Amino acid sequence: xxxxxxxxxxxxxxxxxxxxxxxxxxxxxxxxxxxxxxxxxxxxxxxxxxxxxxxxxxxxxxxxxxxxxxxxxxxxxxxxxxxxxxxxxxxxxxxxxxxxxxxxxxxxxxxxxxxx
Amino acid sequence: xxxxxxxxxxxxxxxxxxxxxxxxxxxxxxxxxxxxxxxxxxxxxxxxxxxxxxxxxxxxxxxxxxxxxxxxxxxxxxxxxxxxxxxxxxxxxxxxxxxxxxxxxxxxxxxxx
Numbered sequence: 001x002x003x004x005x006x007x008x009x010x011x012x013x014x015x016x017x018x019x020x021x022x023x024x025x026x027x028x029x030x031x032x033x034x035x036x037x038x039x040x041x042x043x044x045x046x047x048x049x050x051x052x053x054x055x056x057x058x059x060x061x062x063x064x065x066x067x068x069x070x071x072x073x074x075x076x077x078x079x080x081x082x083x084x085x086x087x088x089x090x091x092x093x094x095x096x097x098x099x100x101x102x103x104x105x106x107x108x109x110x111x112x113x114x115x116x
Numbered sequence: 117x118x119x120x121x122x123x124x125x126x127x128x129x130x131x132x133x134x135x136x137x138x139x140x141x142x143x144x145x146x147x148x149x150x151x152x153x154x155x156x157x158x159x160x161x162x163x164x165x166x167x168x169x170x171x172x173x174x175x176x177x178x179x180x181x182x183x184x185x186x187x188x189x190x191x192x193x194x195x196x197x198x199x200x201x202x203x204x205x206x207x208x209x210x211x212x213x214x215x216x217x218x219x220x221x222x223x224x225x226x227x228x229x
Contacts, residue, residue, distance in 0.1 A: 004159070033216060042120075042205050042219030043160065056216065091159055095215065104150060105217065107159030 002026060004108035006092050012114045013082055020078045021111045025094030032075050033105060034067055035091040036060065043091050049075060050097065082115045089113075119143050120208050122220035131229050135193040139206030139220055142187065146208040150217065151180060151191045154203045163204075164191070196227045 005024045013019050025032050030051050035043035046065070048056045051072035061067075064082075069075040079086055089112050093105035121140045129135045139149075147168045152160035166173040166180045166189070173180050179192045193200055203224045207217040 006159075031215065040221060042207070042221050043217075044219070045216040048216050058216075093159075097215075104162040104165060105215070106162065107152075109157070109159045 004092055004094050004106050006090075006108040006111050008111060009109060010112050010114075012116065014116050015082060015084060017082055018078065018080045019082055019113060020076055021090055021092075021113075023075045023077070023092030023094075023108060025074070025092070026096075026106060027073075029094035029096045029106075030072070031095045031097055032069055033093040033095075034075070034077050035093065037089040037091060037110070038087075046077075046090075079113075082113075084115045087113055087115045117142075118220070119146075120206055120218050120220040122204075122206055122223050124223050125221070126224040126226070128226045128228060129196045131198055131227055132195045135191075135196045135200065135225055135227065137191040137193075137204050137206075137223050137225065139189045139191075140187060141189075141208055143208070143210070143218075144184075144187070145210050146218075148209040149180070149182060149189050150207045150209075151178075152205045152207060152219075153200075154205060154222070160205055193225075196225075198227050198229050201225055201227050 032049045034046040037043045049069040064080045067077045089110045091110045092108045095103045095105045150165040151163040154160045164178045182189045203222040205222045206220040
């Protein structure tokens with residue numbers, strides 16, 4: 001399977017704990033996005049990488065959130081001191097940048113976080 | 117303030133008939149629009165897109181129409197099949213942005229056999 005993969009698929013944690021999610025994009029894709037989806041809402045943009053550079057962050061990404069893509073391949077999203085409001089589906093998407101054309105984003109299955 | 121709005125939370129259609137899903141947007145700076153389909157416990161799957169310089173794009177049973185003056189787009193599925201039952205998200209991209217998308221809240225389509 002050469003699609004976008006995310007691990008773990010589910011995470012249950014207690015309030016105040018730290019959690020880390022991983023995303024492996026499609027191998028030739030140089031752009032990687034993180035989104036968050038809560039119940040009854042569409043995905044909301046969190047942050048974006050082009051290769052290893054984090055180029056944009058949403059105001060939704062508080063200072064408890066940090067994302068990395070150290071070698072321009074997989075990415076991690078860490079949430080420190082989790083709060084119940086962090087409970088959501090965290091989605092990763094990737095795409096390939098080509099000049100003068102727009103390429104759709106391919107999404108992974110998501111990591112569902114539940115904070116107790 | 118929702119910039120991409122899907123005002124119908126759900127839609128039920130008989131198999132073989134047309135499904136029409138609607139989306140309205142407020143920002144005239146959007147230059148690309150996309151429709152994604154989402155099954156439970158899966159990530160969104162890309163369906164079809166349209167550039168703001170076009171008014172129609174067709175791919176098999178799926179056609180997207182864009183009315184820029186009304187800031188409205190619609191997805192037509194003809195004929196509808198039970199496997200089309202899913203949540204459909206409309207998404208838009210700011211012109212010249214790095215590609216992050218603004219999504220609507222989704223419309224749950226149920227196609228009854």
